Amino acid sequence: MTINFPRPARIRQITQESRLVRTFVLDTAMPGAEPGQFVMLWLPGVDEKPMSVAVPAPLTLTVTRIGPFSTALHQAREGTQVGVRGPYGHGFTLEPDRPALLVAGGCGVPPIYFLACRAVERGVSVTVALGAQRAGDMVYDDRFRDLGVELLLATDDGSLGHQGYVTDLAAQRARQFPQPPTIYACGPEPMLAALLRLCQQQGWAGQFSVERYIKCGFGICGQCALDGLLVCQDGPVLTVEQLARAQDFGRFSRSATGRRMPIR
Amino acid sequence: MTINFPRPARIRQITQESRLVRTFVLDTAMPGAEPGQFVMLWLPGVDEKPMSVAVPAPLTLTVTRIGPFSTALHQAREGTQVGVRGPYGHGFTLEPDRPALLVAGGCGVPPIYFLACRAVERGVSVTVALGAQRAGDMVYDDRFRDLGVELLLATDDGSLGHQGYVTDLAAQRARQFPQPPTIYACGPEPMLAALLRLCQQQGWAGQFSVERYIKCGFGICGQCALDGLLVCQDGPVLTVEQLARAQDFGRFSRSATGRRMPIR
Amino acid sequence: MSELDLSVNLCGVRLPNPTVLASGILGLTHKVMVRVAKSGAGAVTTKSISRAPRDGYHSPVVLQWNGGLINAVGLSNPGVEVMIEEIRAAKEKLAPLGVPIIASIFADTIYDFGAIARYVSDARPDLIEVNISCPNIDDEYSRMFAGDPYVSAQVTHRVKRSTDLPVLVKLSPNVTDIVKIALAVEEAGADGITAVNSLGPGLILDVESCRPVLAHGTGGISGPALRPIAVRCVRDICRAVKIPVLAVGGVTTGRDVVEMLLVGATAVGIGSAVALRGSEVFATVCRELETYMTNHGYENLDAFRGRATAIAF
Amino acid sequence: MSELDLSVNLCGVRLPNPTVLASGILGLTHKVMVRVAKSGAGAVTTKSISRAPRDGYHSPVVLQWNGGLINAVGLSNPGVEVMIEEIRAAKEKLAPLGVPIIASIFADTIYDFGAIARYVSDARPDLIEVNISCPNIDDEYSRMFAGDPYVSAQVTHRVKRSTDLPVLVKLSPNVTDIVKIALAVEEAGADGITAVNSLGPGLILDVESCRPVLAHGTGGISGPALRPIAVRCVRDICRAVKIPVLAVGGVTTGRDVVEMLLVGATAVGIGSAVALRGSEVFATVCRELETYMTNHGYENLDAFRGRATAIAF
Ligand SMILES: Cc1cc2nc3c(=O)[nH]c(=O)nc-3n(C[C@H](O)[C@H](O)[C@@H](O)COP(=O)(O)OP(=O)(O)OC[C@H]3O[C@@H](n4cnc5c(N)ncnc54)[C@H](O)[C@@H]3O)c2cc1C
Ligand SMILES: Cc1cc2nc3c(=O)[nH]c(=O)nc-3n(C[C@H](O)[C@H](O)[C@@H](O)COP(=O)(O)OP(=O)(O)OC[C@H]3O[C@@H](n4cnc5c(N)ncnc54)[C@H](O)[C@@H]3O)c2cc1C
């Protein structure tokens, strides 16, 4: 059972992935975690934030420096004590009978990597499309290469792989599949919104990992509401059908107060 | 595990055993109870008192009318709601390799009956000696007869069985055993004290069920102290060795305040 | 079973069953509140609403320990302007279901309680609940309103003069004499009392980092650990006042609902149990309540409400 | 491990380890107290002693629920004349073990607190603990002494003038501001503070009979459910006063002892955990404490006592 209380752990290893991204390996594990699930990572005296599981054992999290919490975490050293609770939420469900296209952008890459690992373990062949602004921002690409999956890369400036949006690259590849694919995606909401439209147009299945402001993580505070859905429990991975009914998806998020805020 | 909280139950059947003694069969069971263990029987709005398990399933208790609680219980009807918690304490340990002599007087008879049942189940042959003031006070004698065990009866006035103390009757019979017996006993403390002296003189083993004022039943309140022993946990069944070291045994009991009071 | 009537009249408002979503649990957005109502709640309460938006404290704001939850959310909410829209939207969907909505309000001055009550009344919630008892704001407001009978009465007065809706005043268990406060708010015109808010505050440390596990430090205790205290408070209040009591604190099972009704509660709030049994807890608890009623031959809640208080103890 | 020093100085009295048998648990007779000391307690406290013998309430007087214990024993005890003999006998056996004995006293008037303190001092316990905080005597004495700073100080004064032994005053968590009471008793001359007595009172019903499960009706809550409240009280008191604090409330594991020490406690009482982990709990908890110390490289308790209060929160 999920324990809704931070378990002390220490940072065992830190890797710089790119200018703003570091990976933290902890001296603990999240056995039973599914790809797409997240943990609440606590920095005592600082804050606690949701982080997707990249590897469940030893628990590995990849964090983009973006604000106070992630900056403090980037300042942590090997040996720093943190707390983790979870795993939380509803993860990806691999559909083994359909071609699988995994699409990730930004800090959406780690959970997609976990899903790709799971697919390889299960003998499901997958195609992965990763997007970044430029070559220097691309993370995890060699890990995917080591997995031996088909890998497509896109950058906004063309400095690595295809130039343009990863969504376009993904769409192009998916049309070549012999059968309608399932799109598994994680990344910025505008990217997910574009993929939703694509899935709706093409009649493809899709499971997208969505971010909302998470406070409790276990369905108590209501802070993570996306329409009638609780992202911390019903999500973060939601289906194309669920998202199509969610009027706020791609349009409005919620701040720490709970106020609706336009996205972008 | 023992649940230290009264579980509601109803009285299903009431039998008059003698002028002052009634047996109450409840609509619940105490699975796992051992002979010699007791329950706390609660009469809501009245009081709660320790009662030895006579039969664990359905839970059967035999109660002597002696004061306010037992009088209120005797006024109960079939269907009356009570509460039970337990089983509590350390019961009898049957030693199958030695002749077993079971001795009971007064309200000590029911746990001895439970022990006799257990012995018969296990194929251990036992001799039972029961004492009462007069024939009309003798309880459970037909139950023992139905069990098919050797049964010796003693009354003070000789109106049933041997005239005199059950302890003397028991001593006499025990001396005929081919091997030194184990005495299992439950009854008034003077009776137990006499048996203790007998065991000490003869070098016989013995396990005696002792009464002390019980409040909590689970080793918290200290009320049931017999020297350094807690009767509710270490007892009620104590060995001859334990009792020989207990200076208060046979001499002092404790009241509801915890004050030491001379016995008889 | 279909013969059983679980409905409740709370200050003139009909609830289809006695279970109420407690304030601060999921009650931030209308769609989620409607979902909770559809999953079986007899009424829903909004998160406590302040005039201005509040971010609340850093995280963790709520955690689970073996006695229930500990929380210091810091009364985060998007402010009354946003929340009245949520209430309006919720009411539209809830009215056809027959499930009332309770608007919980709080403020940092007696005066502001009136202002916000007036503001919230525009959205026509079915009841207003006045939260004067949050245990986590002491440092901010220097003391809790519910700690003082005079101040509690003043707040009640002010709110009553600012709205035509029935008003519940929510009390704290963290006082030496809760009955005194209950009598004061009844006297001041409260239509009902909600008892109780969370207990404490309490403090749990992470002994490795020597830090409190909640970012705020201390937090209110709720859930099973609070239940016996809440039952005693509700019993004491029900004995003393004539107005109805919405009993909150640790209620997790149908048995716990029965216990609150037996000591005289009119309806029963459920908060932390949502973490323990999911949002289906309302329907589940009602089924358990029905089983109790069937076993005892009760057809409605009046048949046994207050029965334990009738027995002198 | 043998290098670790668990010893504690409580108001000038040395305890071999910080665990103390709390008052009301097993502390009625000298042989049982000696047994508890031999099973690892660093000190033992007697059941609270009154002038005259007290039967206490009818049973049940103490039960276990999922949060810990609930009790209304009614301060049963054989009275001071009997208890001083028990203390004398206990002290004779405890002194060679290096385990001090704390005599807990209570009375129903300020004046009697002095008389009983004088009486008890004859038996030379190592410390006196003044119980002004039992939550179960409200109806009898109309209020709890520990609810009022002035009355608490008066009792402290009176006891201090009646004995040369160090005096601990035991406070209640059931007050709106425990720091105020702590400051008052410190000012009045208390050598230390015991915090806290049980919480509430609480009330648990048997919903079948509609009766409270305790014969007395309500009862004090102790054990795990009380712990976060007790930790907060101890933290608040340790920040405010200079005298040592004996922390009591829900301590069940070595981790819990550490938590109390981190917020500044000098020693740690254990009561309800005896029901949960047996009387071996003292030795077990000390082993767990040693493991923590070894992991963190601490050689004695001063190395980390108060560490959490040093970090501002
Ligand atoms: C399910 C889920 C999984 C996530 N996984 C990862 C991950 O693997 N790696 C990663 O780097 N980031 C992940 N995030 C986002 C991460 O929690 C935040 O970006 C956090 O690091 C920001 O904290 P901050 O103080 O550094 O920045 P802030 O300045 O506080 O916030 C920057 C932005 O982060 C978002 N954010 C802030 N707090 C939260 C919160 N409590 N919940 C959700 N979003 C928040 C908001 O959009 C905010 O605008 C995930 C978010 C969610 C919801
Ligand atoms: C382990 C144990 C098993 C027992 N089993 C039985 C049994 O199977 N049948 C039976 O009839 N009686 C049994 N008793 C005794 C029984 O608990 C009491 O006699 C009780 O019924 C008396 O309550 P009362 O209010 O009727 O009488 P009271 O007037 O209160 O007491 C009469 C006498 O009973 C004893 N007694 C009273 N309260 C207690 C108490 N809380 N704990 C121990 N002794 C008490 C005292 O010796 C007292 O003098 C047992 C006692 C113990 C300790």
Ligand SMILES: Cc1cc2nc3c(=O)[nH]c(=O)nc-3n(C[C@H](O)[C@H](O)[C@H](O)COP(=O)(O)O)c2cc1C
């Ligand atoms: C996370 C959380 C947030 C809460 N927020 C509020 C609030 O905003 N206003 C309020 O009046 N009570 C609030 N409470 C208290 C609850 O409404 C309720 O009174 C308390 O939790 C006891 O009930 P329970 O044991 O069923 O949870 C909150 C409780 C929790 C656990």
Ligand SMILES: Cc1cc2nc3c(=O)[nH]c(=O)nc-3n(C[C@H](O)[C@H](O)[C@H](O)COP(=O)(O)O)c2cc1C
């Ligand atoms: C059965 C029982 C009896 C108690 N009796 C007393 C008492 O006589 N005097 C006293 O000061 N405290 C008494 N207490 C309170 C304890 O000493 C302690 O303060 C409280 O139980 C909290 O600690 P715990 O959670 O470790 O049990 C009693 C507690 C229990 C459970």
Ligand code: FES
């Ligand atoms: S984060 Fe609290 S309900 Fe989802």
Ligand code: FES
């Ligand atoms: S009856 Fe309480 S310790 Fe034995």
